[in-house]
Amino acid sequence: AQKVTQAQTEISVVEKEDVTLDCVYETRDTTYYLFWYKQPPSGELVFLIRRNSFDEQNEISGRYSWNFQKSTSSFNFTITASQVVDSAVYFCALSEARDDKIIFGKGTRLHILP
Amino acid sequence: EPEVTQTPSHQVTQMGQEVILRCVPISNHLYFYWYRQILGQKVEFLVSFYNNEISEKSEIFDDQFSVERPDGSNFTLKIRSTKLEDSAMYFCASRGPTIGPQHFGDGTRLSIL
Numbered sequence: 374a375q376k377v378t379q380a381q382t383e384i385s386v387v388e389k390e391d392v393t394l395d396c397v398y399e400t401r402d403t404t405y406y407l408f409w410y411k412q413p414p415s416g417e418l419v420f421l422i423r424r425n426s427f428d429e430q431n432e433i434s435g436r437y438s439w440n441f442q443k444s445t446s447s448f449n450f451t452i453t454a455s456q457v458v459d460s461a462v463y464f465c466a467l468s469e470a471r472d473d474k475i476i477f478g479k480g481t482r483l484h485i486l487p
Numbered sequence: 488e489p490e491v492t493q494t495p496s497h498q499v500t501q502m503g504q505e506v507i508l509r510c511v512p513i514s515n516h517l518y519f520y521w522y523r524q525i526l527g528q529k530v531e532f533l534v535s536f537y538n539n540e541i542s543e544k545s546e547i548f549d550d551q552f553s554v555e556r557p558d559g560s561n562f563t564l565k566i567r568s569t570k571l572e573d574s575a576m577y578f579c580a581s582r583g584p585t586i587g588p589q590h591f592g593d594g595t596r597l598s599i600l
Contacts, residue, residue, distance in 0.1 A: 406588075408588075410591075416576055416593070416594055416596065417591070417593040417594060418530070418578060418591045418594070420588065420590075420591070423588045464529065464530060466530075470586070472535075472542075472543055473518070473535070473582075473586070473589075474520070474532040474535055474543060474545075475520075475522070475530075475532065475580075475589060476532065477529045477530040477531070478529060479528070479529045480529055
């Protein structure tokens with residue numbers, strides 16, 4: 374069965390600190406996609422990244438980076454030099470190629486303190 | 488950049504009333520979805536729709552729910568007789584013919600009184 378676990382319910386860090394959000398997933402499929410979404414207080418879902426299961430290369434986009442490790446079924450997200458505007462709920466998610474509904478984790482609420 | 492639009496942004500309805508949430512997917516997209524997020528909880532899949540029929544639905548999507556693509560541009564979610572526990576944010580999503588990412592709308596916040 375598909376499952377996404379975000380063990381960190383809430384994290385608070387001081388601005389400019391680095392922070393890593395953990396994500397562990399379960400799937401029986403060999404072909405799947407992993408996602409991260411940001412949900413600011415306004416409520417919309419902001420797409421951050423999608424990776425397929427065959428691409429284990431780490432990705433960097435500005436202050437954001439993602440570490441995908443199939444061996445540990447993890448897809449962690451790091452924000453470098455955090456800013457107050459990064460405060461939001463972050464969701465990790467999974468979809469399998471055979472039925473493309475997206476399964477979301479419970480989210481991590483990130484507070485960046487000035 | 489084309490986007491998925493949802494109306495209204497906030498809907499307030501009396502318990503027991505019918506409500507229709509509307510979505511305009513991206514124009515060349517063929518796959519459509521509804522998701523629900525109860526306040527403070529995770530986003531949950533409700534239903535997927537392709538070729539004018541439901542592809543998959545979750546346990547949440549019971550007989551009170553229905554979806555329709557009435558005119559080739561809109562994609563609607565109807566709740567026949569709303570309950571208090573239907574209060575949530577409802578997100579519409581769509582994706583194109585190839586295996587690309589789903590694009591989400593900004594959501595409709597449904598409040599049942």
